[in-house]
Amino acid sequence: MPLEVCALSPEKMELREYEVPKVGKGQMKVQSMYAAAKHGTELSGIKGDSAKRGPYDPELQVFPNTGRGRSSRTGNMFIGTVIDEGVDGFVEGDTVLSYGPFREVHVISTERCWKVPERFSWKSAVCLDPADFAMCAIRDGQVRVGDAVAVFGMGAIGLMVVQIAKLSGAYPIIAVDPLENRQKVAQICGADLILDPTTCDAGVEIKKATGNRGVDVAIDYSANVHALQAAIRGVAFGGNVVAGAAPAPYGPGLDLGAEAHYNRPNLIFSRACSDPNREYPRWDEKRVYATCWRLLTEGKLTGESIVTPVVAFEDLVTEYPKITSNPEQNIKLGAYFE
Secondary structure, three states, X not given: OOEEEEEEEOOEEEEEEOOOOOOOOOXXXXXXXXXXXXXXXXXXXXXXXXXXXXXXXXXXXXXXXXXXOOOOEOOOEEEEEEOOOOOOOOOOOOEEEEEOOOEOEEEEEOOOEEEOOOXXXXXXXXXXXXXXHHHHHHHHOOOOOOOOEEEEOOOHHHHHHHHHHHHOOOOOEEEEOOOHHHHHHHHHHOOOEEEOOOOOOHXXXXXXXXXXXXXXXXXXXXXXXXXXXXXXXXXXEEEEEEEOOOOXXXXXXXOOOOHHHHHOOEEEEOOOOOOOXXXXXXXXXXXXXXXXXXXXXXXXOOOOOOEEEEEEHHHHHHXXXXXXXXXXXXXXXXXXXX
16 A cells, blocks of 8 residues: 555654545546655644634635644645546646645546646645745735835745745845755845844844835744844835735734834734635636746746755655754655655
């Protein structure tokens, strides 16, 4: 039987056998070649942070705070080879990208499934998901040519935000993150200035770097309350602060009676993967995906320096916990299947 990687806790993973579902109508079977994790969302589920709120009620549009168990899922997107006759334009032997956990064999539908061009980087392909969220944050924040932009949190989404802001003509693009490995990749992705928030007052330094005006748009994907506070301190009068992360409940550190009260920024909550978004129906999830996939396959966005480290599938049981224990070695954990 094939294997998958399941989380017993944030510190302990196991390889577990599973039964491959039968292929139904409109589905096809895919053998995994490469895959990647989604650090923040997955770890939130594994730790139980997101579970504390309970499932979202779409009718009341609230979380009931009833709570539920932890998630054992690891893995976000994968690339594989179709190993049956395929469906809806896909044939046996096609290389495809889709959503799914770290497992050897998948049964998927053609919904949210993309055919991967020959010689296209798998690392860029599995960055479609962070690009999707980054694109929505850029659009929700109304980043325009010439805007000064600060991005907090140089995980995969933040690094995609930097790249899309660059494509949008933003200047300067200021990346804020305490980890050296992420700072280096932010520079590769196009950041004009890198700030370490553990060695400076990031909000003040952002003001100084923009002639004391502040950035037009500050985008936070760190899920850190102090980063959101620095974004509010560093944004210009009437500018936009985009809260893109979905953090656990914040503790002390957010002061809405100081710079926020005087400079009156617009606090915008951004989310992808759930329609309708702010520009619906002109922009829906399908259009966001199509735009990001085009930019990736044209080489205008890249995941080459983002997907790191890359390990063998069977080594994920020891390497996955290092997302938490050794963040200085991880940006977006990737795996290959032999």
